Amino acid sequence: MTIPQDQAPVAALLRRLAGADPVETHISAVFIGRDTVWKLKKAVRLGFLDFSGLAARQHFARRELELNQPHAPGLYRDVVPVTRAPDGTLAVDGAGEPVEWVLRMAPVPKDDFLDVIARRGALTPELLDATADAVAALHQAAAPAPPGFDAPAAMARVLAGNIRDCRATGLPEDRVAALGAGMAARLAALGPHLAARATAGHVRRCHGDLHLGNLCLWQGRPTPFDALEFDEALATTDTGYDLAFLLMDLCRSGQRPAANRVMNRYLARTGDFGLLPALGFWMALRAMVRAHVTARRGADGLAYLAAAEAHLRQVPPRLVAVGGLQGTGKTWLARQIAPDLGVAPGALHLRTDETRKRRAGVAPEARLPPEAYAEAESRAVHAEIFAAARQALAAGHSVVLDAVFLDPAQRQAAESAAAPYPFIGFWLAAPLDLLRRRVAARTAEGRDASDATVDVLDQAAAADPGPITWQVLDATAPLGPARATLA
Known part of the structure; x- marks a missing residue:
């Protein structure tokens, strides 16, 4: 240069x-x-x-x-x-x-850029959550597009430009043509949904170039920088398309579990499950961008072209529910299995604890008073996760539900939410003394979305859950059997 x-x-x-x-x-x-x-x-x-x-x-x-x-x-x-x-x-x-x-x-120290941090394998769960929080805050503060913004037409222009650029940089014509045709067909099907999202305020003046290299640690926090400044039309886009660059970049870097964590934290904060129908298309489009940019620099863009093709493929979704008493490790297991389920970056993880916090307008780690756990609110929380699960499944995304599910009616509702897609239910079990120690330690740390105390656990343990028809797993070692069932 x-x-x-x-x-x-x-x-x-x-x-x-x-x-x-x-x-x-x-x-x-x-x-x-x-x-x-x-x-x-x-x-x-x-x-x-x-x-x-x-x-x-x-x-x-x-x-x-x-x-x-x-x-x-x-x-x-x-x-x-x-x-x-x-x-x-x-x-x-x-x-x-x-x-x-x-x-x-x-x-900024060169080791504090997120692409460098990712390459050395140092993307901790806390850093990923903070990154998702930073992106959610950026999108919340971004100015909405003007009324009447034609989101499908804008996305069609972006697609056409990237097909043209892929051809101009010498990427294989047959693969570019097939990918372009598949992308155009998917965009045509998504058109009404994208238009509705624009009307609902999800098209905003976004970052525009939100890949790993454009996030760094600043004053101890992950911080987006180098927002696209030279093209207002290109940067005025759906917040889901903005997020998709980061998710695609993580997946392409071999960090699919990290991408899954960022996606689910972002959705836990925003509740924007409506981005899921277009997410695969958007990730494919972001991979196309990288393919021709990489080729223009004289490097091999074929890996990104293959990633775009993979993101466009659809995988039949399914719903997995994880239940059990407080402290059995439901969330840990859900986070382990979610990245491997379905299309990239993996399953939507719906946790009642996080849904309750979002409904209350607080961060997942904030504490809530006892009245936030009243019966009416608990019913509303469960209804919300079941509705979100149905929405995600219809969009082609697998789902992991994460709740105590002590009430047989709630377990039945989870199974019903899966229809007509496959359902698998896991029930985690462990000795009560072990669960008491786990809950006490979690409460002392105060860094989890669960507000459950040992008293809450004891009350739940005294209740009758009815017949457990889900697969019962030893909570001290559930991952192997769970993965064997899901394979």
């Missing part, structure tokens, strides 16, 4: 300030110093952007600051001119005529 000749003197100044060569893309050069980063937009005109004029580079530098600063305070600092004094000397934010504009940022 090269910096345009007219910008070479400015690049030389920034290189001296940073003490190192820049990190380049085809549209920018980032000079990373000890305590300051200078981002220079290259004076290029491409099919999808025009940074050739100084005024345009100033505008888009300010737009990048405007978009990113609210979500990354302190990371994005300001936009300043590079000036030329009467004697020809260049300076950053000096006296004289502006000859260039640069975005100033704070440096």
Whole structure:
């Protein structure tokens, strides 16, 4: 990659300030110093952007600051001119005529980017939950699209552009044609649903480029940065399509369980189960983007093309329910089996504890008062997870239900929610003394969505659950038998 000749003197100044060569893309050069980063937009005109004029580079530098600063305070600092004094000397934010504009940022340690963290296998459950929370917050704060936004037409333009770019970069014509036809057919079927989502406010001015490399740890929290600033039409899209880039990137990195955790945490926070019908299409489209971008850089884009083909394939869904007393490890088992079920990134995990917290408008780990567990609210919580399960199954996604299911009527309702798809029920069992120790330890840690105490466990253990017709698993080692049943 090269910096345009007219910008070479400015690049030389920034290189001296940073003490190192820049990190380049085809549209920018980032000079990373000890305590300051200078981002220079290259004076290029491409099919999808025009940074050739100084005024345009100033505008888009300010737009990048405007978009990113609210979500990354302190990371994005300001936009300043590079000036030329009467004697020809260049300076950053000096006296004289502006000859260039640069975005100033704070440096981030190279090991704190999420793609780097993923490669070293350090995506912890806590980090994944916090990442999903950050994406959910970004989407909640994003401005909705204007009334009348034609979401199906906008997505059709994105698809057409990516088919064209895949062909232009030399990817196999027969595979691109077949994938494009399959994608177009899926989009036609999804059209009314996408339009309804736009009307409901799910199309927003999103990040636009939300892959692993555009998330970093900042002030101890996962933080999206480098939002797409040069194309409002491309960045104004369904929040599900924005999320799909991150999920696709995790799956392609061999991190499908991580992708499943992020998806389920995001849905636990937002309740936006309506994104599921289009998720496979969106992940395929994001993989197409990566395929032609990778090929354009001279690398092999076929792996991403194969990922796009795989994401478009449908897998028959099924519903798995996991029940048992508090402390039996229902959520642990659900999270172990969910990534392997059905289409990527795995099954929707519906947990009554998280649904109750969302209904109350609090984070999953927040504590709720006893009245939040009144009988009427508990019935509403179960009705909500059964409805969400039916919605997900109809969209082609497998489901794992995670609840105590002490009432036989609730177990029957879970089985009914599966129809006409296959159902498997697991019932976890363990000695009461062990469960008391587990619940007491969980309560002391206070980092779980369950509010159950040892007293709550004892009350549940005293109740009669009726005949257990689900497969009973030893809660001290349930994973092997569960996977054998699901195989």
